[in-house]
Amino acid sequence: MALAMKVLCFLVVTYFGICCATVYKVGDSDGWIQKDYDYYKDWAWSKTFYVGDTIVFEYKPNEDKVIQVRSHDDFRSCNTSDPKSVFTSGEDSVTMEKPGHHFFVSDKHCKTGQKVDIRVHHQVVPTPAPAPAPSPSAPSEAPGPSPSSPKSDASTVKTVEGLFVYLVVGLFAFACVGY
Ligand SMILES: *[C@@H]1O[C@H](CO)[C@@H](O)[C@H](O)[C@H]1NC(C)=O
Numbered sequence: 001m002a003l004a005m006k007v008l009c010f011l012v013v014t015y016f017g018i019c020c021a022t023v024y025k026v027g028d029s030d031g032w033i034q035k036d037y038d039y040y041k042d043w044a045w046s047k048t049f050y051v052g053d054t055i056v057f058e059y060k061p062n063e064d065k066v067i068q069v070r071s072h073d074d075f076r077s078c079n080t081s082d083p084k085s086v087f088t089s090g091e092d093s094v095t096m097e098k099p100g101h102h103f104f105v106s107d108k109h110c111k112t113g114q115k116v117d118i119r120v121h122h123q124v125v126p127t128p129a130p131a132p133a134p135s136p137s138a139p140s141e142a143p144g145p146s147p148s149s150p151k152s153d154a155s156t157v158k159t160v161e162g163l164f165v166y167l168v169v170g171l172f173a174f175a176c177v178g179y
Helices: 004-017 038-047 074-078 152-177
Strands: 024-025 054-058 064-067 085-089 092-096 099-107 115-121
Touching: 038 115, 064 092, 074 099, 074 115, 085 092
Parallel strands: 024 054
Antiparallel strands: 054 092, 064 085, 064 099, 099 115
């Protein structure tokens, strides 16, 4: 009995640890190319990202790069002089390991809007992202934390789902403690 419970606990914990990671191709079928100024902002806003999700940038490697910058300021001004990471493969997978904002810009076309701010939520139970010092008077371009964005419906649904999953996991964790 105890062994069966251990196995069950292991399976459940493993399952919830890996089940929810999603892979997103940035720009969907268009990939990482120059588009209208707000294209990637709209794209990111239409999604809800969680820790563990992966985003993939697809482009012709000789034509561009993906540069991850450290701050919202660098993102806004397309300042790539002190990048966090540079991706050049043309098939760049980046896994979101921390909640908060992750800023990626095109090496060539950042100034014309080819850049994306990936706001990542805590896994399972979505909480407002701990925004790293956003400017209070956000210009229209800044995709800062906006609780009343169009995706709020989807977020609400996910929150309910998330709470449920959280409860189930919590119950199992509680049950597993004894074993
Ligand atoms: C770009 O970023 C670097 C490093 O953070 C900083 O020293 C520099 O002043 C910035 N340049 C501009 C134009 O903001």
